[in-house]
Amino acid sequence: MAIFSKSNVPRFSVDVYQNEYLPEGGRLVNAVVTVTATGGGTIGSAVAAPHLYSPGEGPSAAVVLMVDCSGSMDHPPTKMRNARDATAAAIDTLRDGVHFAVVAGTHLAREVYPGDGRLAVAGPDTREQAKQALRKLGAGGGTAIGTWLRRADRLLASADVAIRHGILLTDGRNEHESPEDLKAALDACAGRFTCDARGVGTDWEVKEVTAIASGLLGTADIVADPGGLAADFTRMMETAMGKEVADVSLRLWTPAGATVTFVKQVAPTVEELTDRRTEAGPRAGDYPLGSWGDESRDYHLCVEVPPAAVGREMLAARVSLVIPHPGGASRSTAAGGGGGSVQNLGAQGLVRAVWTDDLAASTSINPQVAHYTGQAELAEVIQEGLDLRKVGDMDGATAKLGRAVQLASASGNADTAKLLAKVVDVVDAATGTVRLKTKVEEADEMTLETRSTKTVRVKK
Amino acid sequence: MSPKGDGAARPAAPGPQAAVPGIPGTGAPAYPAAADPHPAAPDAQSVSASDTAPTGADAAAPVQGAPVQDRPAASGAGVRLDRRASDEGGGGGDDYTLQAPDPRVAPEPHAAVCVACRAGRVDDDGYCENCGHAQPRERDHMEQERGPVAAVSDRGLRHHRNEDAFAVGTTTLPDGSPVSVAVVCDGVSSATRPDEASLAASRAANASLLDALPRGTHPQQAMHEAILAASEAVNALADEQGVEAREHAPQQNAPACTIVAAVVTAGLLVVGWVGDSRTYWIPVDRSAPAARLTEDDSWAAQMVAAGLMGEAEAYADHRAHAITGWLGADAYELEPHTAAFKPDRPGVVVVCTDGLWNYAESADEMAEAVPADAAERPLHAARVLVGHALDGGGHDNVTVALVPFPAVPQGAGSA
Numbered sequence: 109m110a111i112f113s114k115s116n117v118p119r120f121s122v123d124v125y126q127n128e129y130l131p132e133g134g135r136l137v138n139a140v141v142t143v144t145a146t147g148g149g150t151i152g153s154a155v156a157a158p159h160l161y162s163p164g165e166g167p168s169a170a171v172v173l174m175v176d177c178s179g180s181m182d183h184p185p186t187k188m189r190n191a192r193d194a195t196a197a198a199i200d201t202l203r204d205g206v207h208f209a210v211v212a213g214t215h216l217a218r219e220v221y222p223g224d225g226r227l228a229v230a231g232p233d234t235r236e237q238a239k240q241a242l243r244k245l246g247a248g249g250g251t252a253i254g255t256w257l258r259r260a261d262r263l264l265a266s267a268d269v270a271i272r273h274g275i276l277l278t279d280g281r282n283e284h285e286s287p288e289d290l291k292a293a294l295d296a297c298a299g300r301f302t303c304d305a306r307g308v309g310t311d312w313e314v315k316e317v318t319a320i321a322s323g324l325l326g327t328a329d330i331v332a333d334p335g336g337l338a339a340d341f342t343r344m345m346e347t348a349m350g351k352e353v354a355d356v357s358l359r360l361w362t363p364a365g366a367t368v369t370f371v372k373q374v375a376p377t378v379e380e381l382t383d384r385r386t387e388a389g390p391r392a393g394d395y396p397l398g399s400w401g402d403e404s405r406d407y408h409l410c411v412e413v414p415p416a417a418v419g420r421e422m423l424a425a426r427v428s429l430v431i432p433h434p435g436g437a438s439r440s441t442a443a444g445g446g447g448g449s450v451q452n453l454g455a456q457g458l459v460r461a462v463w464t465d466d467l468a469a470s471t472s473i474n475p476q477v478a479h480y481t482g483q484a485e486l487a488e489v490i491q492e493g494l495d496l497r498k499v500g501d502m503d504g505a506t507a508k509l510g511r512a513v514q515l516a517s518a519s520g521n522a523d524t525a526k527l528l529a530k531v532v533d534v535v536d537a538a539t540g541t542v543r544l545k546t547k548v549e550e551a552d553e554m555t556l557e558t559r560s561t562k563t564v565r566v567k568k
Numbered sequence: 569m570s571p572k573g574d575g576a577a578r579p580a581a582p583g584p585q586a587a588v589p590g591i592p593g594t595g596a597p598a599y600p601a602a603a604d605p606h607p608a609a610p611d612a613q614s615v616s617a618s619d620t621a622p623t624g625a626d627a628a629a630p631v632q633g634a635p636v637q638d639r640p641a642a643s644g645a646g647v648r649l650d651r652r653a654s655d656e657g658g659g660g661g662d663d664y665t666l667q668a669p670d671p672r673v674a675p676e677p678h679a680a681v682c683v684a685c686r687a688g689r690v691d692d693d694g695y696c697e698n699c700g701h702a703q704p705r706e707r708d709h710m711e712q713e714r715g716p717v718a719a720v721s722d723r724g725l726r727h728h729r730n731e732d733a734f735a736v737g738t739t740t741l742p743d744g745s746p747v748s749v750a751v752v753c754d755g756v757s758s759a760t761r762p763d764e765a766s767l768a769a770s771r772a773a774n775a776s777l778l779d780a781l782p783r784g785t786h787p788q789q790a791m792h793e794a795i796l797a798a799s800e801a802v803n804a805l806a807d808e809q810g811v812e813a814r815e816h817a818p819q820q821n822a823p824a825c826t827i828v829a830a831v832v833t834a835g836l837l838v839v840g841w842v843g844d845s846r847t848y849w850i851p852v853d854r855s856a857p858a859a860r861l862t863e864d865d866s867w868a869a870q871m872v873a874a875g876l877m878g879e880a881e882a883y884a885d886h887r888a889h890a891i892t893g894w895l896g897a898d899a900y901e902l903e904p905h906t907a908a909f910k911p912d913r914p915g916v917v918v919v920c921t922d923g924l925w926n927y928a929e930s931a932d933e934m935a936e937a938v939p940a941d942a943a944e945r946p947l948h949a950a951r952v953l954v955g956h957a958l959d960g961g962g963h964d965n966v967t968v969a970l971v972p973f974p975a976v977p978q979g980a981g982s983a
Contacts, residue, residue, distance in 0.1 A: 363700025364685070391698075413700070421702035421728045423695035458693060462728045465963075 118145035118352050118400060120429050122457035125476035129462050129469040130415070136369065137411045137424040139459040140476035143397070144404040147352060167352050169271035170207035170227055171345070172260040172301075173198060175220075176278040177212040180311060181247040187309060187334045188247050191277060194337035196239045198275060201345035202230040207267045209260075210238060213276075214249030215284040217259035227267050250284035253320065254293030261297045271399055272301035273348045274324070275341070279308045282316050290316070294323040299355065302326045302398045304344050307558070308334050310550045314557045322379060325398030330558045332551035350401035355433060356453070357386075357394035358407065361426040364391060365414040371395050374480040375406035378487040378561040386432070388450075394432055406565065408480045409459065418463045425459035428452060476566050479519060483563040486515040486524065490560035494531075494553065497544065506532070506544055514540030521564045527556040705729065707763065711947065714738050716976060717748045718947035719969035720954045724923055725962030731755030731825075732921050732967035733766035735774035738975075741833060742784040746977050748832045749777045750969035753798070754845050754921040756824040756894055765802045765823035769895050772801035773829055787831045788908045791840035795904035798827050799842075799895045806897035824896030828862060830917045834974045837861075837917060840906040842893045844869075846925050848934045851915040852943050858935035861907060861917075865893030889922070916942045917971040918953070923964035927957045938970075946970040 126139035175195050181188045195210060202208055207227035210220040221228065221241040228234040256276065264272040282290055297303075303324035307317045308331045321328035327344070331337050358381075362368060373379040385393040397405070411424050431451040464470055493508030509532050516525040517537035525537070530552040532542040680690040680703065688698025695702055707730040708723040715738040723730040735751045751773045755762025776797035780790035806822035826843025839847045844864040851858065863869060868888035871877040882888060893903060918924075918934060928934040937956045942949035950970050957966040 363696070364688075364698050366700070416701065419724070419726045419728055423693070423700040423702070426693075458695075464728070465726055 118147045118402060120145050120356075120400075120453045120455040122427055122429065122455040124427070124457040124459055125474055126459055127469075127472055127474040127477070128460040129464045129466070129472075131467070131470040132418050132463060132465060133415050134461075134463065134470065135412045135415050137413055137459060137461045138474070138477045138481075139409050139425070140374070140474070140480055141358075141407045141409060141427050141457055141459075142404060143358070143407065143429065143455075145352070145400045145402060147402045166203050166205075166349065167271055168205075168207075168267075168269040169203070169273065169349070169351070170264050170267040170269045171202065171273045171275065171348060172209045172211055172227075172263050174211045174213050174217075174256040174260055174274060174276040175245065176214075176251065176280070176308075177218075177245055177247055177249065178214050178251045178280055179248050180280045187279060188245065190334035190337045191308065192242045192245055194277070194341040195242055197338040198341040198345040199230075199235050199238050201342050201349065202235065203349050204230055206230045206349070207269060208234075208238070209263050210241065211256055211259055211263075212245055213251070213253065213256040213278070215252045215255070216249075217256045219259070219263075220245060225263065225266065227263055251278065251280050251282055252285040252289070253278060253282045253316070254285050254290040257293045257297050257303070257320075257324075260303075261300055264301045271348075271351045271354045273351070273399070274301055274303035274326075275344055275348070276303055276305045276320060277308060277337075277341075278305070278312050278317065280311050281313045290319075294320065298323055299396055302351075302354070304328070304348070306331055306337075306340065306344075307554070308332075308337060310554055314554055318558060318561075325379075325396060327377075328558055330551070330555050332555065347401070351399040352401050353431070354399040355431055356397045356400055357430050357432050358397055359388055359392055359394050359428045359430045360385075360409070361392045361428075362411050362424065363413060363422060366391075366424065367412045368393070369410035369412050371407060371409050372484065373397075373405055374408045374483055375563045375565055378484050378563060381407075388430075388432070394430065397429075406476075406480065408477070408484070411459065413461055416461075416463055418465050420463050422461045423458060424461040426456060427459065428456040429454075479566045480563070482515050482519050483521070486512055486519070486521065487561045487563070489515070490524070490528070490556060494557050494560075502544055506542060509544070510540035510542040512540075513537050513542050519564060521562075523564075524556075524559070524562060527552070527559060531556055702728070707733075710734070711951070712736055713947045715746075715748065716946060716972050717750055717969065718950045719750060719752070719919075719967070720947070720950040721967035722954045722958065722962075722965065724965050725958060727757075727963075727965055729763060730965045731757060731762040731766055732923065732965040733763070733770040733825075734919075734967050734969050735770040736969055736971075737774055737778050739778050739782050741781060745834045746975040747781050747787070748971045748975045749774060749781070749829070750917075750919045750971045751777070751794075751798075751827065751829040752845055752919045752921055752967050752969055753828075753895075754826045754843065754923070754965070754967070756821070756826070756891070756896070759821035759824040759896060759898075761805060761823045762825060764805055765825040765896065768801040768805055768823075769798035769825050769827050773798040773827060777829070777831060781831065787833060787836055787838040788906050791829060791831060791838050791906045792904050794829060795827060795840050795842060795895075795906075796902070799899070799902050799904075802895040803897045822897035824894045824899065826865075826891065826893075826921070827895055828919055828921075830919050830969075830971050832917060832971045832973050832975045834976075835910060837909040837911055837973055838906060839909075839917075839919075840904055841865075842895055842902065842904055843891050844889065845919075845921045848918040848920075848925075848931055849909070849911065849915055850918060850931075850935045850938045850942065851911075851913055853913060854935060854940070856913060858931040860931045860934075861909065863905065864891075865903075865905075866891050911973055914943060915973050916946070916949070917973060918968060919971065920953070920968040921965065923962075923966035924953055924957045924968050926964065927960035928953075942970055943972040946972060 121144045123142040124139050173195050175191055208230055209227050212218045212220045221238045260274045304326040305317045305320040305328050318328045331340050370382045372381055381395045384396055388394045409425060413422060413424050416422055489508045489512045493505045493512060497505035513528050513534055516528060531548050532544055535541040682688045682690060682696035684701035685699040688696040690703050691697050710721045712719050714736045717736040719734040719736045721732050721734055733753050737749045739747055741747050751770045753766035753770045755766040773794040776794040777790055802823055826845045828841040828845035828847055830847055831838040839861050841862045844866045847861040849859045849861055867890040868882040870892055871882040872879050928937045937953055939949045939952050950968050953968045954966045
């Protein structure tokens, strides 16, 4: 409980796991990079007790809650009530001094509290006023999530704070704007705030919700039973309150003639980052990692380098962590990595390539790399299997989901294995022999799809 | 570079060995026998080296190589201790204790330009900021000459770092006669930080010898102690490896290396070793036979010694080069082998790692590779020998030290 000694700015460390040995002529260098942020000696559970921060002790932050108030939220009526309760629970979890607002989302965005384009500052009075305002929330209208996000962005930008975060709840499809509109809104908001997204019930589109979380570097999940919303919202807000630094980027330097094959987060979830590169000087690029509390994430890099003679050694990549726009005051939406001041967070990791004629050395695969290659394939085959199942290709779906069962079992990903077992009957997990269940609960299928990217770490 | 041998594969301990391979059993061998490297064997008690060692004048007589007991402490009475270390020898040790350059204290100059692409600068980690190539390290190629002793070490063509190390030096015995020292170590590549192990071991053994010899310690005893000192230095590396590191990678071996060393006085030649690094005796007069003076601590050597396999069969086995003895915290019971010889004619002692002898295995092959003027131009000869290994493929790090026999007073060495 000794949170008082905790520093507000976490210390970052970078660890590289790789087999640096390549055979003669070898080009592909794989590495798993673990990035860990620690806040000065206290345990990670500090984030679970945010109320122990006194005002001013935690980082300055602003949060906007976006609650779906479309007509469907009244079916069943408990859904709207649960959403109100969950939002109230999240407001109770706000640290004193944090800026916040509540937006009711329909085919347009309406500021429920405090209104007029302002943010309230969390305290006993404002919390109470906000909860009063929530009671007036009713259901009616359509769904245009892009407008909610743009409103949240405008509100969050009005505060001079370190952490900007959104929490979004929807129960239906994004029917009242085009997919392009939502995509444009996500692009406009990317890098300006982070956002967790939740789908309640089973009438929403998994790919829409996961795209919001992915684009805005937050988490996605399903809350199939609206009764579970309050607990989930509390947890989400606790995590948001635990964030200590925003806009961290992974800076990757690679040598001349090298190409970055891919960069992806592989723990706690699989998240493709390759295409989110912003150039950052000669042979370097930045990949956005979002905001960090006390936590650890793993990234899988693959770099293709020009081969060198046996016995030679090359630096295939240098990994460092930077905040491209320290202070966060004047942030731009487009690539701004080139100019301005950049705060380097100190930690770096070296990914090496060493050419050898020792076959035993060059053919062994690093256990971390092997593990996360498997976890990434797991997420992929679940997605493919469910897509094939939807279009009626039962043989294809069985093959993909069978492979998923095999991978989940072999890697010890018990949570995903359990979710798979609700969609297929497992005959033999080791060989991936499965039969598709004839009747699958919609909630089970959506849960599997939403959580397919969750990974486990290597058993040590 | 040899992997450590599997303890379970270790054959039964071979019996005492006497013969030096490559020496004809009859005729007039200048070099008939090596000392029994196994201390358990009772001493053959022929000529006590210490009786004649300080006086090199009688070397003209074909004194038979004298098997001297492994631990001559008991017979140390013959060694004169009429001068204290501080009188004469003390300074010698200090001068030569830090010969091998430490790459960590001599980083690349910051503004250096890459040797690979000639376009980028070299960063603090030793890589080119443009093409990423690692820059040559100090240890990639090392040369040193101390009086009449010279050594050269090279990374070779197939390994990315040099895990060999050497140390050479000269000092004087209490009677004022010169003595040359050479130590060569080969890091065990399957262990962690083999480069640090070889560096620590070579420095510690050299320092120990240069300290003990001027004080009158018998060279063979000094050799025994030097190997123990080297062993302690390598063990200390394992200790300083943090608890955290050990928990992170418990499967990693403790740092380890081989060692081979030679001490040459006016009349005596003492060698000591653990592992598969070797010494060879190459007489200046090539009509006399050359000889290998060490017996590898290797799987193949043990199989042959135990009579379980023929030499050809044993060396063709994939386990042939697995070493059965090394310095390091995880070593089996440490058995420093030492042997003393009294060559009856001038020659040169080749002290080397397997990176060289893989390309000149037999004593005759080695003699062929050693230039005729090796005793006069040891540094040149050492370079030639490294070149021989590189021409052969340079598959391993290559290190060789050359020590002319007999030792001659400083200044009178090279002609």
